[in-house]
Amino acid sequence: MAKAGASDGVAVDRKLDGIRLQVHRRGDDVVVATRSLDDITERLPEVVAAVRSLPGRDLVLDGEGLALDEDGRPRPFQETASRTAQTTSARPRVAVTPYFFDVLHLDGRDLLDAPLTERLAVLDALVPEELRVPRVVTADPAEAEAFAAATLEAGHEGVVVKSLSAPYDAGRRGAAWVKVKPVHTLDLVVLAVEWGSGRREGWLSNIHLGARDAATGELVMLGKTFKGMTDETLAWQTERFTGLALDPAGIRDSYVVRVRPEQVVEIALDGVQRSSRYPGGLALRFARVVRYRDDKSVTDIDSVQQIREMFGH
Numbered sequence: 524m525a526k527a528g529a530s531d532g533v534a535v536d537r538k539l540d541g542i543r544l545q546v547h548r549r550g551d552d553v554v555v556a557t558r559s560l561d562d563i564t565e566r567l568p569e570v571v572a573a574v575r576s577l578p579g580r581d582l583v584l585d586g587e588g589l590a591l592d593e594d595g596r597p598r599p600f601q602e603t604a605s606r607t608a609q610t611t612s613a614r615p616r617v618a619v620t621p622y623f624f625d626v627l628h629l630d631g632r633d634l635l636d637a638p639l640t641e642r643l644a645v646l647d648a649l650v651p652e653e654l655r656v657p658r659v660v661t662a663d664p665a666e667a668e669a670f671a672a673a674t675l676e677a678g679h680e681g682v683v684v685k686s687l688s689a690p691y692d693a694g695r696r697g698a699a700w701v702k703v704k705p706v707h708t709l710d711l712v713v714l715a716v717e718w719g720s721g722r723r724e725g726w727l728s729n730i731h732l733g734a735r736d737a738a739t740g741e742l743v744m745l746g747k748t749f750k751g752m753t754d755e756t757l758a759w760q761t762e763r764f765t766g767l768a769l770d771p772a773g774i775r776d777s778y779v780v781r782v783r784p785e786q787v788v789e790i791a792l793d794g795v796q797r798s799s800r801y802p803g804g805l806a807l808r809f810a811r812v813v814r815y816r817d818d819k820s821v822t823d824i825d826s827v828q829q830i831r832e833m834f835g836h
Contacts, residue, residue: 531662531687532660532661532662532687533660533661533662533667533684533685533686533687534639534643534658534659534660534684534685534687535658535659535660535661535667535670535671535682535683535684535685536624536656536657536658536682536683536685537656537657537658537670537674537677537679537682538674538679538680538681538682538683538702538703538704539587539589539597539622539656539679539680540589540597540600540603540679540680540794541587541588541589541590541597541600541603541619541622542557542587542588542589542603542604542606542607542619543557543558543586543587543588544556544557544567544570544584544585544586544587544588544621545557545558545560545583545584545585545586546570546574546582546583546584546586546621546623547582547583548574548575548577548579548580548581548582548583548584549580549581550580550581551575553571553574553575555567555570555571555574557607561607563607566606566607567588567606567607567619569618569619569620570588570619570621573620573621573654574621577649577650578649579629579630579649580630581628581629581630581631582626582628582629582630582649583626583627583628584623584625584626584627584646584650585623585624585625585626585627585691586621586622586623586624586625586656587621587622587624587656588603588606588619588620588621588622589603589619589620589622590602590603590606590617590618590619590620591618591620595677596677596678597678597679598617599796599797600796600808602617603617603619605617606619620654621654622654622655622656623646623650623654623655623656624646624655624656624658625639625642625646625691626642626645626646626649626650627691629645629649634691635690635691636690636691637690637691638687638688638689638690639685639686639687639688639689639690639691640687640688642691643658643660657674660687667682667684670682671703675705678835680704680793680794681702681703681704681705682702682703682704683700683701683702683703684700684701684703685699685700685701686698686699686700704793706791707791707792707793707794707833707834708789708790708791708792708813709734709789709790709792709807709824709825709830710787710788710789710790710816710819710823710824710825711732711733711734711745711787711788711790711824711825712732712733712734712735712742712784712785712786712787712788712821712824713730713731713732713733713764713767713782713784713786713787713788714731714732714733714742714744714781714782714784715730715731715779715780715781715782716728716729716730716731716760716764716779716780716782717729717730717731717747717778717779717780718778718780719749719757723749723757725761726757726758726760726761727757727760727761727764727765727780728749728752728757729747729748729749730747730748730749730760730788730812731744731746731747731779732744732745732746732747732748732788732790732807732810733745733784733824734803734824734825734826734827734830735821735824735825735826735827736803736826736827736828737826737827737828737829738828742784742821743801743802743803743827744801744802744803745795745801745803745805745806745807745827745830746801746806746807746810747810748790748807748810748811748812750809750810750811750812751791751811751812751813752812756812756815759815760815763786763815764780764782764786767782767783767785767786768780768781768782769781769782769783784821785820785821786815787815787816787817787819787820787821787823787824788812788813788814788815788816789812789813789814789815789816790807790810790811790812790813791810791811791812791813792807792808792809792810792811793808793809794808794809794834795807795808795830795834796808803827804827805827805830805831
């Protein structure tokens with residue numbers, strides 16, 4: 524477990540895969556905003572009610588909103604995110620529970636420049652445990668590892684290791700906040716590739732990724748990516764996929780170039796989510812290229828069923 528700060532320990536927060544919430548309260552007036560400061564107050568009345576129940580009268584809190592199953596495990600991210608969408612749906616709305624991990628202001632006292640230890644003491648006195656992001660403060664790597672393992676077992680995506688001496692920083696966290704998440708990899712096949720634009724113009728860039736449906740034997744698309752590609756990778760894959768193009772004579776006539784499904788690629792990803800966009804019913808999250816696998820054939824790629832089991836879908 525990586526450390527981020529003082530020798531007397533670090534704070535290890537559970538990393539929740541929800542919607543980022545910044546909440547401002549003055550008296551009974553509560554405003555709930557997203558990371559980009561879009562006002563979503565009217566869409567989350569349960570969050571407003573929870574904040575009104577706190578003893579502070581003038582406060583700013585930072586946290587996450589999360590929809591949970593009956594057993595307390597997180598629901599898919601898109602179900603939580605749907606509560607902040609402007610479009611309406613006939614489907615029942617899932618409840619969103621706020622979990623706060625930082626306090627920026629309380630009753631006339633600005634805390635932005637205060638060290639995390641001080642802010643956490645204020646947060647713990649203000650917000651009940653059931654509305655705080657689970658956390659352990661420790662200098663023991665074994666205790667931090669055990670907390671991270673329990674977090675993953677509970678269905679969450681990882682932890683954030685925080686320096687106890689650092690002030691609040693709304694921008695890049697740098698060494699003061701370090702996300703620790705397991706890296707998952709899949710072996711998939713390239714189904715098509717898109718011509719790049721801008722700096723990648725003239726290269727075949729964004730690759731369409733497919734897995735095998737074990738029930739039918741068909742290849743189904745799960746997403747696409749251009750992440751993780753160096754200039755050398757782009758040059759190599761342009762030559763490679765030009766050779767695999769189903770219509771080599773017309774390769775420059777189409778933005779999307781369909782290719783013979785022969786090239787296996789190892790993809791790192793943060794997870795998958797349910798999706799109606801792709802035939803497999805799943806979509807990759809934050810997929811990026813690790814390497815092309817010339818040592819594997821399309822018969823060796825992961826199946827949709829294996830991926831569902833791996834990620835609990």
